[in-house]
Amino acid sequence: MESMRALILTKYGKLEEALTVMSTPKPTLDESSANVLVRVKAAAINPLDAKIAEGALNILFSEKFPAGVGLDLSGIVEKAGKDTGFNPGDEVFGIMPMTARGSMAEYALLPASMLAIKPHTLSFAESSALGVVGVTALQALAHHKGAKEVAFIPGGLGGVGSMALQLAKHQFGFARTITSVSTAKVAILKEKIPDVDIVVDYKKVDPATVIPAGSVDFVLDPLGTPYAWAKYLRTDATKKPTMVPSSLPSHRRPSSAPLA
Ligand SMILES: NC(=O)c1ccc[n+]([C@@H]2O[C@H](COP(=O)([O-])OP(=O)(O)OC[C@H]3O[C@@H](n4cnc5c(N)ncnc54)[C@H](OP(=O)(O)O)[C@@H]3O)[C@@H](O)[C@H]2O)c1
Numbered sequence: 282m283e284s285m286r287a288l289i290l291t292k293y294g295k296l297e298e299a300l301t302v303m304s305t306p307k308p309t310l311d312e313s314s315a316n317v318l319v320r321v322k323a324a325a326i327n328p329l330d331a332k333i334a335e336g337a338l339n340i341l342f343s344e345k346f347p348a349g350v351g352l353d354l355s356g357i358v359e360k361a362g363k364d365t366g367f368n369p370g371d372e373v374f375g376i377m378p379m380t381a382r383g384s385m386a387e388y389a390l391l392p393a394s395m396l397a398i399k400p401h402t403l404s405f406a407e408s409s410a411l412g413v414v415g416v417t418a419l420q421a422l423a424h425h426k427g428a429k430e431v432a433f434i435p436g437g438l439g440g441v442g443s444m445a446l447q448l449a450k451h452q453f454g455f456a457r458t459i460t461s462v463s464t465a466k467v468a469i470l471k472e473k474i475p476d477v478d479i480v481v482d483y484k485k486v487d488p489a490t491v492i493p494a495g496s497v498d499f500v501l502d503p504l505g506t507p508y509a510w511a512k513y514l515r516t517d518a519t520k521k522p523t524m525v526p527s528s529l530p531s532h533r534r535p536s537s538a539p540l541a
Pocket of ligand 1: 327329413414415417435436437438440441442462463464466483502503504528
């Protein structure tokens with residue numbers, strides 16, 4: 282059996298103790314399957330990877346150790362199952378299934394349905410960072426069935442926030458977008474996503490002094506603190522306002538948005 286190097290979770294715990302790079306069997310492709318074997322060029326890290334490794338989600342995802350690590354990847358197709366539409370040499374990016382993680386490895390085996398051809402305009406590193414945050418942002422915005430006058434997406438240069446902020450107008454038809462970022466990110470955000478209507482520097486200005494209470498149709502919570510953002514939502518139920526909590530409640534409170 283061929284082997285490969287991979288980042289492996291050996292137990293739940295602090296990342297420096299629970300994760301180790303080791304030799305592990307290289308996955309093999311059943312060529313009659315709908316799977317694809319990818320030689321990984323880049324793998325991106327999400328907060329979820331750390332939460333899983335620390336055991337914070339062990340009620341949802343119970344690990345059998347040693348376990349693979351990571352969801353997001355990009356790379357080159359080594360071998361492809363019959364009728365998958367992929368061919369050896371294709372440059373791809375995608376997401377490992379939640380039940381079979383392991384993008385942080387030399388090779389990854391995943392269903393063809395979790396892969397797409399990498400755009401020529403993006404590097405392997407850039408495209409590896411698109412999958413999980415992109416799907417998260419798409420799912421969050423698709424959840425909203427109400428009015429689309431204003432979307433407030435704090436953390437507009439974060440992984441999920443940057444995706445949602447770009448999709449809100451162009452893919453989902455919101456008329457106006459608002460974000461809040463820390464001071465160093467204000468200029469970068471205005472350069473990278475220039476059509477955002479209001480950019481609040483939350484380190485200097487309380488967003489509540491700029492965004493009227495009850496004026497927003499959609500809020501994407503970036504911190505697992507949905508109660509801190511609820512005041513911005515419209516109270517008119519006929520407009521079906523939506524708050525999407527990004528995470529399990531973390532008990533953290535954004536300093537700029539204290540509880541009343
Ligand atoms: N990554 C995923 O695909 C994914 C999937 C599901 C759920 N989630 C959850 O979604 C949340 C964000 O994940 P992420 O991967 O996007 O993390 P991230 O890249 O670290 O982004 C979080 C952003 O929040 C911003 N932020 C911090 N305090 C803030 C405040 N008081 N007001 C406004 N913005 C603030 C930070 O911006 P500044 O540096 O400017 O402060 C940072 O850019 C996490 O709770 C995560 O667990 C993520």
